[in-house]
Amino acid sequence: MKPSFIAAALGLACAAVHAAEYSPYPQPGVYDGSDKDFSRELTIRPDGKFELEVTMKGKPGSNLRNGSGSGKFSDAPGGWDYREEGCYVTLKRAMGGMKLHVEGCAIAWGDVLFDGMFKPKGGAASAPAAAAPAAASPAGNAPLPTRKELLNQWTDLQVDKMAGKHVTAMARSMPADPKYTSLERYSQAAFVVDSSSNYAALSPSEQAKPPLQLITIPLPKLAANEGLLFQAGCSAGKGNKVIAVNLTRADGKGIQSRRHSAWMLDATLQLQEVKPASKVKCPEVSSEY
Secondary structure, eight states: OOOOOSSOOOOOOOOOOOOOOOOSSOOOEEEEOOOSSEEEEEEEOTTSEEEEEEEEOOOTTSOOOEEEEEEEOEEETTEEEEEETTEEEEEEEETTEEEEEEESOHHHHOSSOOOEEEEEGGGSOSSOOOOOOSOBOTTTTOOOOOHHHHHHHEEEEEEEEETTEEEEEEEEEOOOOGGGTTSOOEEEEEEEEESOSOGGGSOHHHHTSOOSEEEEOOOOOOOTTEEEEEEEEEEETTEEEEEEEEEEEEETTEEEEEEEEEEEEOTTSOEEEOSSGGGSBOOOOSOOO
């Protein structure tokens, strides 16, 4: 792959991590999302099917509400979703667990608050994720770029190896505004999961294929005088393969920069946002605005 011209430290060490193979579904297991008002239990199967049970807390015999629902999650940007006849469920990755949000499901599932932060019961999911050899799209039905397109149109940020797969953080540039040519602008960024990271050495037929998975890194919407600066090889706690996203801005004083967000993959290749991003340790960038 072509070299990076971004001011980022390339993480080239390959750390073998014993974890489950990639699956387009959430990690299966039993998750708890209870709070002071409701008991919530989410069960996820290896094939993406789920059951959600919610019960209001209170004294026995009182008028307590409860609800339940089921379906099958599909891969979606930043997590998974489920849609059927106006019922819409999203499950987003979060540090230490997953955030569930439910809309329009009250008639079928019950008039209770399903939303919550769900964490694995016992601190870990009860079953490993099932392997999925098919390519997974970061945007539902949108096709993945081919390996050749990644080779020629994207820039490497960081190369790693996790769960027996090659994981390359990459970004795709976009034209800069003619008034602000000093700014680096990017339309996409992602962790690319594949069986190889050396696309230049692959045969034309293999280059024509998409990667196994492309996990989108959310980027901020840019104004005309704004750009992005990526920093790789950053650290937060035990994680040392964090990608920091910095928002740069051109003004009368030059180019200023501030930290926008930070992202990493966990041992099961699930996207995790690192918060607070300002605490992530990275190479120094220009002064904040």
